[in-house]
Amino acid sequence: MKNKEKYAAVILLSVLQVYNIVRSFEYFKTYFTNLGNSFRYGNGLNTIQTTMYILFVLLDLVLITLFFASTGRYQDKVYKLLRYLFLVTFFLYIPYTIYAYTSGNVYFQSFTLLQKILQITSVLANIACAVLFLRAKPQTQPLAINLAEYELVNYTSMGHRFVHHLLDMLFIVPVFLFWREVLYVRNEYMLELLFLLVYLVYCFLSEAVFRQTLGKIATNSCVTSNGPDLTAGRVLLRTLARLIPFDRASFLFRANWHDKTTYTSVVYIDTWEKVFEDSNPEDTAATSK
Known part of the structure:
Protein backbone atom coordinates (compact mmCIF):
# COMPACT_ATOMS: atom_id res chain seq x y z
CA MET A 1 0.00 0.00 0.00
CA LYS A 2 2.78 2.42 0.96
CA ASN A 3 4.56 1.72 -2.31
CA LYS A 4 1.41 2.57 -4.27
CA GLU A 5 1.07 5.81 -2.32
CA LYS A 6 4.68 6.69 -3.14
CA TYR A 7 4.06 6.23 -6.86
CA ALA A 8 0.76 8.13 -6.62
CA ALA A 9 2.50 11.05 -4.87
CA VAL A 10 5.30 11.23 -7.44
CA ILE A 11 2.89 10.93 -10.40
CA LEU A 12 0.68 13.70 -8.97
CA LEU A 13 3.75 15.86 -8.38
CA SER A 14 4.88 15.37 -12.00
CA VAL A 15 1.42 16.41 -13.23
CA LEU A 16 1.53 19.52 -11.04
CA GLN A 17 4.98 20.52 -12.28
CA VAL A 18 3.99 20.07 -15.91
CA TYR A 19 0.88 22.16 -15.26
CA ASN A 20 3.02 24.88 -13.61
CA ILE A 21 5.36 24.95 -16.62
CA VAL A 22 2.48 25.18 -19.11
CA ARG A 23 0.70 27.84 -17.05
CA SER A 24 3.88 29.93 -16.72
CA PHE A 25 5.17 29.40 -20.27
CA GLU A 26 4.43 32.92 -21.50
CA TYR A 27 5.91 34.42 -18.35
CA PHE A 28 9.09 32.37 -18.70
CA LYS A 29 9.31 33.31 -22.37
CA THR A 30 9.16 37.00 -21.49
CA TYR A 31 11.57 36.45 -18.62
CA PHE A 32 14.28 34.88 -20.79
CA THR A 33 13.75 37.50 -23.50
CA ASN A 34 14.34 40.37 -21.05
CA LEU A 35 16.92 38.59 -18.92
CA GLY A 36 19.75 40.87 -20.01
CA ASN A 37 17.87 44.02 -18.97
CA SER A 38 16.64 42.78 -15.59
CA PHE A 39 19.66 43.81 -13.53
CA ARG A 40 20.07 47.01 -15.54
CA TYR A 41 16.61 48.26 -14.50
CA GLY A 42 16.82 47.25 -10.85
CA ASN A 43 15.00 43.90 -11.06
CA GLY A 44 17.96 41.84 -9.92
CA LEU A 45 16.29 40.27 -6.88
CA ASN A 46 13.21 39.27 -8.88
CA THR A 47 15.51 37.73 -11.50
CA ILE A 48 17.33 35.73 -8.83
CA GLN A 49 14.02 34.54 -7.37
CA THR A 50 12.66 33.47 -10.75
CA THR A 51 15.92 31.78 -11.76
CA MET A 52 16.06 29.75 -8.54
CA TYR A 53 12.40 28.80 -8.92
CA ILE A 54 13.11 27.48 -12.43
CA LEU A 55 16.12 25.56 -11.16
CA PHE A 56 14.05 23.91 -8.42
CA VAL A 57 11.36 22.94 -10.95
CA LEU A 58 14.04 21.40 -13.16
CA LEU A 59 15.50 19.61 -10.13
CA ASP A 60 12.06 18.15 -9.37
CA LEU A 61 11.70 16.92 -12.97
CA VAL A 62 15.17 15.32 -12.86
CA LEU A 63 14.38 13.61 -9.55
CA ILE A 64 11.01 12.41 -10.84
CA THR A 65 12.75 10.89 -13.88
CA LEU A 66 15.37 9.23 -11.65
CA PHE A 67 12.63 7.86 -9.37
CA PHE A 68 10.90 6.02 -12.21
CA ALA A 69 14.22 4.94 -13.76
CA SER A 70 15.63 3.43 -10.56
CA THR A 71 14.81 0.71 -8.05
CA GLY A 72 15.67 -0.37 -4.52
CA ARG A 73 17.71 1.80 -2.18
CA TYR A 74 18.61 4.34 -4.86
CA GLN A 75 14.95 4.91 -5.68
CA ASP A 76 14.22 5.31 -1.96
CA LYS A 77 16.93 7.99 -1.66
CA VAL A 78 15.50 9.89 -4.62
CA TYR A 79 12.01 9.62 -3.16
CA LYS A 80 13.27 10.86 0.21
CA LEU A 81 14.69 14.03 -1.39
CA LEU A 82 11.56 14.60 -3.54
CA ARG A 83 9.34 14.20 -0.49
CA TYR A 84 11.43 16.62 1.55
CA LEU A 85 11.54 19.31 -1.14
CA PHE A 86 7.81 19.20 -1.77
CA LEU A 87 6.62 19.10 1.85
CA VAL A 88 8.92 21.85 3.16
CA THR A 89 8.04 24.07 0.20
CA PHE A 90 4.34 23.32 0.68
CA PHE A 91 4.37 24.36 4.35
CA LEU A 92 6.50 27.46 3.75
CA TYR A 93 4.10 28.78 1.10
CA ILE A 94 0.79 27.55 2.56
CA PRO A 95 -0.07 30.88 4.31
CA TYR A 96 0.00 32.66 0.94
CA THR A 97 -2.00 29.88 -0.71
CA ILE A 98 -4.73 30.23 1.90
CA TYR A 99 -4.82 34.00 1.40
CA ALA A 100 -4.62 33.92 -2.39
CA TYR A 101 -7.76 31.84 -2.85
CA THR A 102 -10.07 33.43 -0.31
CA SER A 103 -13.05 35.53 -1.33
CA GLY A 104 -11.35 38.72 -0.19
CA ASN A 105 -8.51 38.52 -2.69
CA VAL A 106 -9.17 41.05 -5.47
CA TYR A 107 -6.69 39.44 -7.87
CA PHE A 108 -8.38 36.06 -7.58
CA GLN A 109 -11.82 37.61 -8.08
CA SER A 110 -10.67 39.04 -11.43
CA PHE A 111 -10.16 35.52 -12.83
CA THR A 112 -12.59 33.97 -15.27
CA LEU A 113 -14.63 31.00 -14.06
CA LEU A 114 -12.32 28.55 -15.87
CA GLN A 115 -9.24 30.17 -14.33
CA LYS A 116 -10.78 29.95 -10.87
CA ILE A 117 -11.60 26.27 -11.36
CA LEU A 118 -8.05 25.53 -12.55
CA GLN A 119 -6.47 27.42 -9.65
CA ILE A 120 -8.66 25.78 -7.00
CA THR A 121 -8.06 22.36 -8.58
CA SER A 122 -4.32 23.04 -8.46
CA VAL A 123 -4.51 23.92 -4.76
CA LEU A 124 -6.52 20.78 -3.96
CA ALA A 125 -4.06 18.68 -5.96
CA ASN A 126 -1.16 20.16 -3.97
CA ILE A 127 -2.94 19.35 -0.71
CA ALA A 128 -3.60 15.79 -1.91
CA CYS A 129 0.06 15.46 -2.90
CA ALA A 130 1.15 16.66 0.55
CA VAL A 131 -1.13 14.11 2.25
CA LEU A 132 0.27 11.30 0.09
CA PHE A 133 3.87 12.31 0.81
CA LEU A 134 3.15 12.52 4.56
CA ARG A 135 1.57 9.06 4.57
CA ALA A 136 4.13 7.31 2.35
CA LYS A 137 7.39 7.60 4.25
CA PRO A 138 10.71 6.44 2.76
CA GLN A 139 12.10 3.10 3.87
CA THR A 140 15.21 4.67 5.39
CA GLN A 141 14.62 7.47 7.87
Whole structure:
Protein backbone atom coordinates (compact mmCIF):
# COMPACT_ATOMS: atom_id res chain seq x y z
CA MET A 1 0.00 0.00 0.00
CA LYS A 2 2.78 2.42 0.96
CA ASN A 3 4.56 1.72 -2.31
CA LYS A 4 1.41 2.57 -4.27
CA GLU A 5 1.07 5.81 -2.32
CA LYS A 6 4.68 6.69 -3.14
CA TYR A 7 4.06 6.23 -6.86
CA ALA A 8 0.76 8.13 -6.62
CA ALA A 9 2.50 11.05 -4.87
CA VAL A 10 5.30 11.23 -7.44
CA ILE A 11 2.89 10.93 -10.40
CA LEU A 12 0.68 13.70 -8.97
CA LEU A 13 3.75 15.86 -8.38
CA SER A 14 4.88 15.37 -12.00
CA VAL A 15 1.42 16.41 -13.23
CA LEU A 16 1.53 19.52 -11.04
CA GLN A 17 4.98 20.52 -12.28
CA VAL A 18 3.99 20.07 -15.91
CA TYR A 19 0.88 22.16 -15.26
CA ASN A 20 3.02 24.88 -13.61
CA ILE A 21 5.36 24.95 -16.62
CA VAL A 22 2.48 25.18 -19.11
CA ARG A 23 0.70 27.84 -17.05
CA SER A 24 3.88 29.93 -16.72
CA PHE A 25 5.17 29.40 -20.27
CA GLU A 26 4.43 32.92 -21.50
CA TYR A 27 5.91 34.42 -18.35
CA PHE A 28 9.09 32.37 -18.70
CA LYS A 29 9.31 33.31 -22.37
CA THR A 30 9.16 37.00 -21.49
CA TYR A 31 11.57 36.45 -18.62
CA PHE A 32 14.28 34.88 -20.79
CA THR A 33 13.75 37.50 -23.50
CA ASN A 34 14.34 40.37 -21.05
CA LEU A 35 16.92 38.59 -18.92
CA GLY A 36 19.75 40.87 -20.01
CA ASN A 37 17.87 44.02 -18.97
CA SER A 38 16.64 42.78 -15.59
CA PHE A 39 19.66 43.81 -13.53
CA ARG A 40 20.07 47.01 -15.54
CA TYR A 41 16.61 48.26 -14.50
CA GLY A 42 16.82 47.25 -10.85
CA ASN A 43 15.00 43.90 -11.06
CA GLY A 44 17.96 41.84 -9.92
CA LEU A 45 16.29 40.27 -6.88
CA ASN A 46 13.21 39.27 -8.88
CA THR A 47 15.51 37.73 -11.50
CA ILE A 48 17.33 35.73 -8.83
CA GLN A 49 14.02 34.54 -7.37
CA THR A 50 12.66 33.47 -10.75
CA THR A 51 15.92 31.78 -11.76
CA MET A 52 16.06 29.75 -8.54
CA TYR A 53 12.40 28.80 -8.92
CA ILE A 54 13.11 27.48 -12.43
CA LEU A 55 16.12 25.56 -11.16
CA PHE A 56 14.05 23.91 -8.42
CA VAL A 57 11.36 22.94 -10.95
CA LEU A 58 14.04 21.40 -13.16
CA LEU A 59 15.50 19.61 -10.13
CA ASP A 60 12.06 18.15 -9.37
CA LEU A 61 11.70 16.92 -12.97
CA VAL A 62 15.17 15.32 -12.86
CA LEU A 63 14.38 13.61 -9.55
CA ILE A 64 11.01 12.41 -10.84
CA THR A 65 12.75 10.89 -13.88
CA LEU A 66 15.37 9.23 -11.65
CA PHE A 67 12.63 7.86 -9.37
CA PHE A 68 10.90 6.02 -12.21
CA ALA A 69 14.22 4.94 -13.76
CA SER A 70 15.63 3.43 -10.56
CA THR A 71 14.81 0.71 -8.05
CA GLY A 72 15.67 -0.37 -4.52
CA ARG A 73 17.71 1.80 -2.18
CA TYR A 74 18.61 4.34 -4.86
CA GLN A 75 14.95 4.91 -5.68
CA ASP A 76 14.22 5.31 -1.96
CA LYS A 77 16.93 7.99 -1.66
CA VAL A 78 15.50 9.89 -4.62
CA TYR A 79 12.01 9.62 -3.16
CA LYS A 80 13.27 10.86 0.21
CA LEU A 81 14.69 14.03 -1.39
CA LEU A 82 11.56 14.60 -3.54
CA ARG A 83 9.34 14.20 -0.49
CA TYR A 84 11.43 16.62 1.55
CA LEU A 85 11.54 19.31 -1.14
CA PHE A 86 7.81 19.20 -1.77
CA LEU A 87 6.62 19.10 1.85
CA VAL A 88 8.92 21.85 3.16
CA THR A 89 8.04 24.07 0.20
CA PHE A 90 4.34 23.32 0.68
CA PHE A 91 4.37 24.36 4.35
CA LEU A 92 6.50 27.46 3.75
CA TYR A 93 4.10 28.78 1.10
CA ILE A 94 0.79 27.55 2.56
CA PRO A 95 -0.07 30.88 4.31
CA TYR A 96 0.00 32.66 0.94
CA THR A 97 -2.00 29.88 -0.71
CA ILE A 98 -4.73 30.23 1.90
CA TYR A 99 -4.82 34.00 1.40
CA ALA A 100 -4.62 33.92 -2.39
CA TYR A 101 -7.76 31.84 -2.85
CA THR A 102 -10.07 33.43 -0.31
CA SER A 103 -13.05 35.53 -1.33
CA GLY A 104 -11.35 38.72 -0.19
CA ASN A 105 -8.51 38.52 -2.69
CA VAL A 106 -9.17 41.05 -5.47
CA TYR A 107 -6.69 39.44 -7.87
CA PHE A 108 -8.38 36.06 -7.58
CA GLN A 109 -11.82 37.61 -8.08
CA SER A 110 -10.67 39.04 -11.43
CA PHE A 111 -10.16 35.52 -12.83
CA THR A 112 -12.59 33.97 -15.27
CA LEU A 113 -14.63 31.00 -14.06
CA LEU A 114 -12.32 28.55 -15.87
CA GLN A 115 -9.24 30.17 -14.33
CA LYS A 116 -10.78 29.95 -10.87
CA ILE A 117 -11.60 26.27 -11.36
CA LEU A 118 -8.05 25.53 -12.55
CA GLN A 119 -6.47 27.42 -9.65
CA ILE A 120 -8.66 25.78 -7.00
CA THR A 121 -8.06 22.36 -8.58
CA SER A 122 -4.32 23.04 -8.46
CA VAL A 123 -4.51 23.92 -4.76
CA LEU A 124 -6.52 20.78 -3.96
CA ALA A 125 -4.06 18.68 -5.96
CA ASN A 126 -1.16 20.16 -3.97
CA ILE A 127 -2.94 19.35 -0.71
CA ALA A 128 -3.60 15.79 -1.91
CA CYS A 129 0.06 15.46 -2.90
CA ALA A 130 1.15 16.66 0.55
CA VAL A 131 -1.13 14.11 2.25
CA LEU A 132 0.27 11.30 0.09
CA PHE A 133 3.87 12.31 0.81
CA LEU A 134 3.15 12.52 4.56
CA ARG A 135 1.57 9.06 4.57
CA ALA A 136 4.13 7.31 2.35
CA LYS A 137 7.39 7.60 4.25
CA PRO A 138 10.71 6.44 2.76
CA GLN A 139 12.10 3.10 3.87
CA THR A 140 15.21 4.67 5.39
CA GLN A 141 14.62 7.47 7.87
CA PRO A 142 16.78 8.90 10.64
CA LEU A 143 16.01 7.09 13.88
CA ALA A 144 14.96 8.95 17.00
CA ILE A 145 17.95 7.90 19.08
CA ASN A 146 19.60 9.12 22.26
CA LEU A 147 23.39 9.36 21.90
CA ALA A 148 23.76 8.88 25.65
CA GLU A 149 22.99 5.19 25.02
CA TYR A 150 25.88 4.75 22.57
CA GLU A 151 29.63 4.75 23.16
CA LEU A 152 30.72 5.42 19.57
CA VAL A 153 29.31 7.91 17.07
CA ASN A 154 30.66 9.81 14.08
CA TYR A 155 29.85 13.51 14.44
CA THR A 156 29.34 15.55 11.26
CA SER A 157 32.55 17.29 10.22
CA MET A 158 33.08 21.03 10.21
CA GLY A 159 33.35 20.99 6.40
CA HIS A 160 30.00 19.24 6.04
CA ARG A 161 28.36 21.64 8.48
CA PHE A 162 29.53 24.43 6.20
CA VAL A 163 27.89 22.55 3.30
CA HIS A 164 24.68 22.41 5.37
CA HIS A 165 24.74 26.18 5.73
CA LEU A 166 25.28 26.81 2.02
CA LEU A 167 22.58 24.41 0.80
CA ASP A 168 20.09 25.61 3.40
CA MET A 169 20.67 29.22 2.34
CA LEU A 170 20.19 28.18 -1.30
CA PHE A 171 16.76 26.84 -0.36
CA ILE A 172 15.79 29.75 1.90
CA VAL A 173 16.73 32.67 -0.38
CA PRO A 174 13.93 32.23 -2.99
CA VAL A 175 11.38 31.74 -0.18
CA PHE A 176 12.58 34.93 1.49
CA LEU A 177 12.45 36.87 -1.80
CA PHE A 178 8.93 35.59 -2.44
CA TRP A 179 7.64 36.78 0.94
CA ARG A 180 9.55 40.03 0.53
CA GLU A 181 7.47 40.79 -2.58
CA VAL A 182 4.18 39.47 -1.20
CA LEU A 183 4.46 41.55 1.98
CA TYR A 184 6.20 44.40 0.13
CA VAL A 185 8.88 44.72 2.81
CA ARG A 186 11.50 47.36 2.02
CA ASN A 187 12.69 48.56 5.42
CA GLU A 188 16.19 47.22 6.15
CA TYR A 189 15.40 46.06 9.68
CA MET A 190 12.11 44.47 8.65
CA LEU A 191 13.94 42.61 5.87
CA GLU A 192 16.37 41.19 8.41
CA LEU A 193 13.48 40.18 10.64
CA LEU A 194 11.65 38.55 7.71
CA PHE A 195 14.75 36.60 6.68
CA LEU A 196 15.28 35.43 10.25
CA LEU A 197 11.65 34.31 10.51
CA VAL A 198 11.85 32.33 7.25
CA TYR A 199 15.13 30.77 8.40
CA LEU A 200 13.73 29.72 11.79
CA VAL A 201 10.51 28.30 10.34
CA TYR A 202 12.54 26.36 7.76
CA CYS A 203 14.85 24.90 10.42
CA PHE A 204 11.98 23.97 12.75
CA LEU A 205 9.87 22.32 10.04
CA SER A 206 12.81 20.39 8.62
CA GLU A 207 14.16 19.09 11.91
CA ALA A 208 10.82 18.47 13.63
CA VAL A 209 9.35 16.49 10.73
CA PHE A 210 12.42 15.01 9.01
CA ARG A 211 15.26 15.43 11.57
CA GLN A 212 17.18 16.81 8.58
CA THR A 213 17.48 19.97 6.53
CA LEU A 214 18.37 19.94 2.83
CA GLY A 215 22.05 20.27 3.70
CA LYS A 216 21.90 17.37 6.16
CA ILE A 217 20.19 15.15 3.58
CA ALA A 218 23.06 15.90 1.16
CA THR A 219 25.69 14.78 3.72
CA ASN A 220 23.63 11.90 5.16
CA SER A 221 23.49 13.58 8.58
CA CYS A 222 20.67 14.03 11.06
CA VAL A 223 19.80 15.70 14.35
CA THR A 224 19.92 13.49 17.45
CA SER A 225 19.45 13.92 21.17
CA ASN A 226 22.14 13.87 23.86
CA GLY A 227 19.71 13.28 26.68
CA PRO A 228 15.96 13.96 26.73
CA ASP A 229 13.78 12.76 23.85
CA LEU A 230 14.01 14.82 20.68
CA THR A 231 10.41 16.01 20.68
CA ALA A 232 8.96 18.89 18.66
CA GLY A 233 9.36 21.04 21.77
CA ARG A 234 13.06 20.22 21.97
CA VAL A 235 13.47 21.02 18.27
CA LEU A 236 11.71 24.34 18.88
CA LEU A 237 14.21 25.16 21.65
CA ARG A 238 17.05 24.15 19.33
CA THR A 239 15.60 26.45 16.66
CA LEU A 240 15.27 29.39 19.04
CA ALA A 241 18.85 28.82 20.20
CA ARG A 242 19.91 29.81 16.69
CA LEU A 243 19.09 33.37 17.75
CA ILE A 244 22.26 33.40 19.86
CA PRO A 245 24.50 36.08 18.30
CA PHE A 246 27.00 34.65 15.79
CA ASP A 247 25.57 31.14 16.30
CA ARG A 248 25.61 30.44 12.55
CA ALA A 249 29.40 30.92 12.52
CA SER A 250 30.02 28.93 15.73
CA PHE A 251 30.63 25.71 13.79
CA LEU A 252 33.88 27.25 12.49
CA PHE A 253 35.46 26.72 15.92
CA ARG A 254 33.37 23.66 16.79
CA ALA A 255 31.29 25.50 19.39
CA ASN A 256 27.92 24.64 17.80
CA TRP A 257 26.06 26.68 20.41
CA HIS A 258 22.53 25.72 19.36
CA ASP A 259 23.57 22.06 19.79
CA LYS A 260 25.22 22.39 23.18
CA THR A 261 22.55 24.61 24.75
CA THR A 262 19.77 22.15 23.83
CA TYR A 263 21.65 18.83 24.30
CA THR A 264 21.41 17.90 20.63
CA SER A 265 24.00 16.88 18.03
CA VAL A 266 24.36 16.48 14.29
CA VAL A 267 25.82 13.10 13.37
CA TYR A 268 26.18 10.87 10.33
CA ILE A 269 23.26 8.45 10.02
CA ASP A 270 23.81 4.88 11.28
CA THR A 271 27.28 5.60 12.69
CA TRP A 272 26.22 5.14 16.33
CA GLU A 273 27.41 1.94 18.00
CA LYS A 274 27.37 0.27 21.38
CA VAL A 275 30.76 -1.04 22.44
CA PHE A 276 29.44 -2.87 25.48
CA GLU A 277 26.16 -4.60 24.71
CA ASP A 278 23.73 -5.21 27.57
CA SER A 279 24.52 -8.57 29.08
CA ASN A 280 22.04 -11.41 28.88
CA PRO A 281 20.09 -11.74 32.17
CA GLU A 282 20.50 -15.54 32.11
CA ASP A 283 24.27 -15.25 31.71
CA THR A 284 24.38 -12.80 34.62
CA ALA A 285 22.39 -15.20 36.81
CA ALA A 286 24.65 -18.13 35.87
CA THR A 287 27.77 -16.13 36.67
CA SER A 288 26.42 -15.13 40.08
CA LYS A 289 26.04 -18.81 41.02
